[in-house]
Amino acid sequence: QAVVTQEPSLTVSPGGTVTLTCGSSLGPVTSGLHPSWIQQRPGQAPTTLIYDTDNKLSWTPGRFSGSLLGGKAALTLSGAQAGDEAVYYCLLSYSVDRRVFGGGTRLTVL
Amino acid sequence: QVQLVESRGGVVQPQGSLRLSCTASAFAFSNMHWVRQAPGKGLEWLAIIGSDRTTKFYADSVKGRFTISRDSSDNTLFLQMNSLRLEDTAVYYCATDKEWAFEYWGQGTLVTVSS
Numbered sequence: 001q002a003v004v005t006q007e008p009s010l011t012v013s014p015g016g017t018v019t020l021t022c023g024s025s026l027g028p029v030t031s032g033l034h035p036s037w038i039q040q041r042p043g044q045a046p047t048t049l050i051y052d053t054d055n056k057l058s059w060t061p062g063r064f065s066g067s068l069l070g071g072k073a074a075l076t077l078s079g080a081q082a083g084d085e086a087v088y089y090c091l092l093s094y095s096v097d098r099r100v101f102g103g104g105t106r107l108t109v110l
Numbered sequence: 111q112v113q114l115v116e117s118r119g120g121v122v123q124p125q126g127s128l129r130l131s132c133t134a135s136a137f138a139f140s141n142m143h144w145v146r147q148a149p150g151k152g153l154e155w156l157a158i159i160g161s162d163r164t165t166k167f168y169a170d171s172v173k174g175r176f177t178i179s180r181d182s183s184d185n186t187l188f189l190q191m192n193s194l195r196l197e198d199t200a201v202y203y204c205a206t207d208k209e210w211a212f213e214y215w216g217q218g219t220l221v222t223v224s225s
Binding site for chain 2: 034036038040045046047048051052055057089091093096097099100101102103104
């Protein structure tokens, strides 16, 4: 059973840069796991920001970017804003019927 | 902007059944998913259905109890939930597929399993 790990919480200063990571208990995260990143603001439905490692959707702000970093998937936020406070989930797709979310990273902009 | 609207959930007793629906405002999509979120917890992928309406896959937690389907117009997605358990209490989201990820999400509907 795969376990996807994320930092439970991170804090970034307004205008600052922060990197969230996403690891797999089964080994290094590669593009073959098609990592994606989902933002969930309090009381709202999730919104996907990044898919297939580093691809943005039309609504993804330019300050968000995805990558692979040291065997993990990474979401970097450059120029954090108060509205970026949310829980960010990573999703790894091991197979068509095994898609596992991480536990989420609660990001505070302070 | 595409909108996905889930039907109202509700309260159901353990071992009971409930069917959720999700209607798309625009054209039919290829693959579609159901994802849930227990109160105060993270997201859990549940099921996917292909555009052929016959290709279906499920998470182990719901396999044999839940059935995903879609209607012939491809504008409505369903989740038939049987043998419901207390741990199935969650907000249920439908979502469209985008290259191993989710593109558009519904607003979610709360299903409470309680005696």
